[in-house]
Amino acid sequence: MGKHIHLLSFLIHSPINHTMLSWAHKDDRRLEMMGDIHQWQDYARTLERGLFDGVFFADTPGVFDRYKDRMDEALKYGLCWPTHDPVVLLSALAAATERLGLAATISTGPHHPYHIVRQLSTLDYLSHGRIGWNIVTGHLRGEHRAFGLPEMEHDQRYDRAEEYMQVCYKLWDSVPPEAILADKERGEFADPAKITQVQHHGEYFDCETVSPAWPSEQGRPVLFQAGTSPRGLKFAVRHADVIFAIQPELASMKKFMTDYKAIAKEHGGGREPGIALGIQAIIGGTEEQAHGLAKELEDRIPLEAGLARLSGTLGNDFSEFDPDKPIEELATTGSQGLMKAMTRGFEGPVTIRQVATRYGMAIGKPQLIGTPEQVADQIEHVWRETGCHGFNLTPNINPGSMEDFVDQVVPILQKKDIYRTEYSGKTFRENLLEEAA
Ligand SMILES: Cc1cc2nc3c(=O)[nH]c(=O)nc-3n(C[C@H](O)[C@H](O)[C@H](O)COP(=O)(O)O)c2cc1C
Numbered sequence: 001m002g003k004h005i006h007l008l009s010f011l012i013h014s015p016i017n018h019t020m021l022s023w024a025h026k027d028d029r030r031l032e033m034m035g036d037i038h039q040w041q042d043y044a045r046t047l048e049r050g051l052f053d054g055v056f057f058a059d060t061p062g063v064f065d066r067y068k069d070r071m072d073e074a075l076k077y078g079l080c081w082p083t084h085d086p087v088v089l090l091s092a093l094a095a096a097t098e099r100l101g102l103a104a105t106i107s108t109g110p111h112h113p114y115h116i117v118r119q120l121s122t123l124d125y126l127s128h129g130r131i132g133w134n135i136v137t138g139h140l141r142g143e144h145r146a147f148g149l150p151e152m153e154h155d156q157r158y159d160r161a162e163e164y165m166q167v168c169y170k171l172w173d174s175v176p177p178e179a180i181l182a183d184k185e186r187g188e189f190a191d192p193a194k195i196t197q198v199q200h201h202g203e204y205f206d207c208e209t210v211s212p213a214w215p216s217e218q219g220r221p222v223l224f225q226a227g228t229s230p231r232g233l234k235f236a237v238r239h240a241d242v243i244f245a246i247q248p249e250l251a252s253m254k255k256f257m258t259d260y261k262a263i264a265k266e267h268g269g270g271r272e273p274g275i276a277l278g279i280q281a282i283i284g285g286t287e288e289q290a291h292g293l294a295k296e297l298e299d300r301i302p303l304e305a306g307l308a309r310l311s312g313t314l315g316n317d318f319s320e321f322d323p324d325k326p327i328e329e330l331a332t333t334g335s336q337g338l339m340k341a342m343t344r345g346f347e348g349p350v351t352i353r354q355v356a357t358r359y360g361m362a363i364g365k366p367q368l369i370g371t372p373e374q375v376a377d378q379i380e381h382v383w384r385e386t387g388c389h390g391f392n393l394t395p396n397i398n399p400g401s402m403e404d405f406v407d408q409v410v411p412i413l414q415k416k417d418i419y420r421t422e423y424s425g426k427t428f429r430e431n432l433l434e435e436a437a
Helices: 028-033 037-049 072-079 088-095 115-125 141-147 154-175 230-239 251-269 287-299 303-314 336-344 351-363 372-386 400-415 428-432
Strands: 006-012 052-058 101-107 130-134 180-183 187-192 198-201 204-209 221-224 242-245 274-283 369-372 391-392
Touching: 006 274, 028 037, 037 052, 037 088, 037 400, 052 088, 052 130, 052 287, 052 428, 072 303, 088 101, 088 115, 101 115, 101 221, 101 428, 115 130, 115 154, 115 204, 115 221, 130 428, 154 198, 154 204, 154 230, 221 230, 221 428, 230 242, 230 251, 230 336, 242 251, 251 336, 251 372, 274 287, 274 351, 274 372, 274 400, 287 369, 287 372, 303 336, 303 351, 336 351, 369 372, 372 391, 372 400
Parallel strands: 006 052, 006 391, 052 101, 101 130, 130 221, 221 242, 242 274, 274 369, 274 391
Antiparallel strands: 180 187, 198 204
């Protein structure tokens, strides 16, 4: 555990982040933001004012289509659809900020690693080393269908992703900074003797070239990973700078941290990346107001919207079960980590309806509800109890809930001396991993 809590803002370039129908709330401006780069830039500036390590965009480039084996509920409720590309948005946010890290999720499914390295490293160079990549292997069936790809078996996706990363590292390492001369007098841009040609011929990928990008100030993007199945964590401890996790309660967070540490010890080769736990803060002027807002948001969630999201991520059609029966762990080619968290992470039995509602609020992340002081106290408590690196904070009303957090909770965390008062580094990696530097 470091001296300070690290914070990321967990967003999606779609009508909602996680709270179903938040876009329809009278105070929510997300629908306007969708078509207004300036409002997204204001959002990013708010996060930078709050000294967040970064903004993090999740992404599922397809439609949630498991529930009743159709897309209707996702389309009807704007459930992460439209699914706009987050990487495109990052370039606009890079122009509006100077220190904020900018991370997006990109699945290893549809695109060749060269394409991803080119895209992210171009942005990393342009932003002076502020880009991050959440590496996912594509758990959503709708993604595979959109790209016309076969749905690969769970562990095989990770095997393929291992090779994917080998190609990425080879590309990133192929051009060291000292290879760039940019010597105007001699008319020499680079020293070919210092550049290594990638010669990769593997089971899944072929690549013969050099990195397409000028090396950035942090060398390569910050790497995140969010798969928390045993196979996913083995992958994560080998590659990630920081790992994302969602657990619904403090007890399950603590158990997860213990299990994770054992996996890191066995498979990390000396590495134990920090964990950023997902949370949702719901702030009110009084405790009653905060609970009132939480209830209002929860009551608006259509059961079928929660079930559609749950079905998509957990890779099973929950319309086939009685919603008032306890949820049970099912085999899945979707997210095994979230399947386990949503079926075993709660204390006592929970029904499918209850889990779907929790999922509809914030994909199972716990709500920290109260006045700014109470929320800050809860954040500190979870941080100290779990020893996590920090939090991935999902808003509810956009952008108001994040503005309230920055203006009202951040100063309390700073007063407690558990949150930074200025950025210590220039690059995303320097700030996110400042204790390790
Ligand atoms: C905080 C968090 C964010 C995630 N974001 C995405 C995402 O943007 N896109 C995606 O396809 N999966 C996302 N996932 C799902 C995981 O990457 C998913 O669990 C994985 O694809 C399957 O891995 P697992 O079976 O090892 O858990 C996220 C998971 C967590 C915990």
